[in-house]
Amino acid sequence: xxxxxxxxxxxxxxxxxxxxxxxxxPELTRRRFITAGxxxxxxxxxxxxxxxDSSSAEELLKKVSKFNDAVQAWMFNPDALAxxxxxxxxxxxxxxxxxxxxxxxPEIAGADWKLExxxxxxxxxxxxxxxxxxxxQVKQVTRHICVEGWSAIGSWTxxxxxxxxxxxxxxxxxxxxxxxxxxxxxxxxxxxxxxALHPQTQxxxxxxxxxxxRAYGFPMKIRVPxxxxxxxxxxxxxxxxxxDYKGGYWEDQGYNSFSGS
Amino acid sequence: MTSLAVNDHQAETAAPxxxxxxxxxxxxxxxxxxxxxxxxxxxxxxxxxxxxxxxTFSRSITLGGWLGGALLWHFAAMWLLMVNxxxxxxxxxxxxxxxxxxxxxxxxxxxxxxxxxxTFKLSHDDLSKYNSVQKLLYxxxxxxxxxxxxxxxxxxxxxxxxxxxxxxxxxxxxRYVHFxxxxxxxxxxxxxxxxxxxxxxxxxxxxxxx
Ligand code: HEM
Numbered sequence: 001x002x003x004x005x006x007x008x009x010x011x012x013x014x015x016x017x018x019x020x021x022x023x024x025x026p027e028l029t030r031r032r033f034i035t036a037g038x039x040x041x042x043x044x045x046x047x048x049x050x051x052x053d054s055s056s057a058e059e060l061l062k063k064v065s066k067f068n069d070a071v072q073a074w075m076f077n078p079d080a081l082a083x084x085x086x087x088x089x090x091x092x093x094x095x096x097x098x099x100x101x102x103x104x105x106p107e108i109a110g111a112d113w114k115l116e117x118x119x120x121x122x123x124x125x126x127x128x129x130x131x132x133x134x135x136x137q138v139k140q141v142t143r144h145i146c147v148e149g150w151s152a153i154g155s156w157t158x159x160x161x162x163x164x165x166x167x168x169x170x171x172x173x174x175x176x177x178x179x180x181x182x183x184x185x186x187x188x189x190x191x192x193x194x195x196a197l198h199p200q201t202q203x204x205x206x207x208x209x210x211x212x213x214r215a216y217g218f219p220m221k222i223r224v225p226x227x228x229x230x231x232x233x234x235x236x237x238x239x240x241x242x243x244d245y246k247g248g249y250w251e252d253q254g255y256n257s258f259s260g261s
Numbered sequence: 262m263t264s265l266a267v268n269d270h271q272a273e274t275a276a277p278x279x280x281x282x283x284x285x286x287x288x289x290x291x292x293x294x295x296x297x298x299x300x301x302x303x304x305x306x307x308x309x310x311x312x313x314x315x316x317t318f319s320r321s322i323t324l325g326g327w328l329g330g331a332l333l334w335h336f337a338a339m340w341l342l343m344v345n346x347x348x349x350x351x352x353x354x355x356x357x358x359x360x361x362x363x364x365x366x367x368x369x370x371x372x373x374x375x376x377x378x379x380t381f382k383l384s385h386d387d388l389s390k391y392n393s394v395q396k397l398l399y400x401x402x403x404x405x406x407x408x409x410x411x412x413x414x415x416x417x418x419x420x421x422x423x424x425x426x427x428x429x430x431x432x433x434x435x436r437y438v439h440f441x442x443x444x445x446x447x448x449x450x451x452x453x454x455x456x457x458x459x460x461x462x463x464x465x466x467x468x469x470x471x
Contacts, residue, residue, distance in 0.1 A: 060337070061330075061333040061334065062333070064333070064336070064337035065333055065336070068336055075418060076421065077421060080420060080421055080423070082420045083420075083423055145419060145432065146311070147310075147328065147332070148310040148311040148328060149308070149310060149311035151432050151433060250329070253329055254329035254332075254333060256332065256333075256336065260420070260421070261420045
């Protein structure tokens with residue numbers, strides 16, 4: 001994973017990167033990372049008691065996690081919709097959540113930003129925000145569920161991703177749509193194609209009927225109500241339609257890759 | 262040593278009725294205890310990422326090191342817990358064990374046996390018959406086990422299994438149900454281990470059958 005990360009963000013010092021990430025983590029996680037040494041991808045999963053050789057336990061756990069990916073893909077019903085809620089149930093204020101403080105959230109100038117479209121698509125043209133805003137939009141009020149356990153109901157408006165994929169002539173038989181984001185440390189995340197084509201999966205431009213604020217991912221986030229929150233990338237820079245599993249920021253550190261809900 | 266082993270063997274074949282805990286019960290019981298402990302310890306670490314109450318669990322008693330590691334443990338041990346639990350339920354019903362061993366449970370019986378237990382008058386001569394307190398505790402903890410698995414599944418797949426999460430009163434409420442079941446299991450475990458140590462021959466039966 002380290003090699004992969006270096007390829008993705010050349011010139012980034014891994015130790016510095018770790019120190020930054022650690023600074024913004026909750027206290028418990030931070031201590032964990034410090035004791036884990038400087039390998040960001042290392043999963044030292046056992047605490048105090050070393051009853052199992054931790055590296056072989058790790059290997060086994062990773063295998064089970066892959067098995068869980070397969071089970072979740074099998075359980076995934078492309079027609080099952082995430083429950084929707086009345087606007088009165090929207091959580092206020094909707095939490096900001098990231099591995100950094102709000103002050104460190106990307107500040108993107110909408111006029112300069114362009115969505116890059118790469119990979120197995122017919123039309124690789126980049127899209128300005130104005131062009132994207134002209135696409136038909138729909139609103140959803142759904143529950144955002146965080147891997148940490150909390151959840152919050154929000155209102156997101158934007159273009160169904162499947163409509164956009166059709167528009168750019170994406171090969172929808174490909175395995176993944178892979179998103180690269182502007183978050184510091186280069187956030188990225190793969191989305192399996194069946195989830196990408198789910199009717200509620202959305203390129204989001206508005207939160208609570210207002211232009212998406214910086215805190216929630218301006219200029220564009222991908223809202224996937226059938227996935228945990230970390231599979232809903234914010235500050236998206238590019239999407240790539242690909243057959244390759246390219247890993248992701250949290251996925252590489254051990255969060256289950258499918259993480260469907 | 263040899264003759265002893267032979268005698269043991271003869272006793273077993275001559276009088277199979279002496280087996281108090283059949284081997285399948287012993288296997289699923291200890292597998293369950295192992296899986297439960299993995300689930301509880303990793304669950305505490307997951308809880309710490311977003312506590313429901315004003316406390317967190319000390320990291321020295323949790324498993325996984327951080328949220329991601331704990332989730333890997335939790336979603337691995339859940340298979341052991343579920344497959345083992347389903348085996349226990351299937352065999353428990355199919356062999357008639359539940360009906361024979363855990364029923365009937367009457368309020369009168371429970372009160373009488375609790376009184377007897379507290380005054381140390383409860384008989385443990387026939388370990389093959391559970392008293393009313395045991396019946397209540399075991400039937401109760403089996404139910405709690407079913408609820409904790411179902412509430413856990415509902416939170417794991419709140420969209421695919423949205424009917425299940427609705428049954429638990431929504432996602433947020435399911436978290437409290439899941440936590441409450443965990444707390445009940447921990448309380449059960451403390452009482453259960455204490456009672457097993459108080460009547461060591463019951464522990465022996467759960468280990469070697471007789
Ligand atoms: C959370 C973990 C545990 C659960 C859910 C659990 C549950 C149960 C259940 C349901 C039974 C009745 C089984 C049947 O008759 O079909 C039982 C029996 C028994 N368990 Fe556990 N158990 C756990 C852990 C332990 C531990 C750690 C010990 C070790 C001290 C233990 C010792 C025993 C013994 C000795 C019996 C038979 C007792 C008797 O004759 O009443 N259990 N357990």
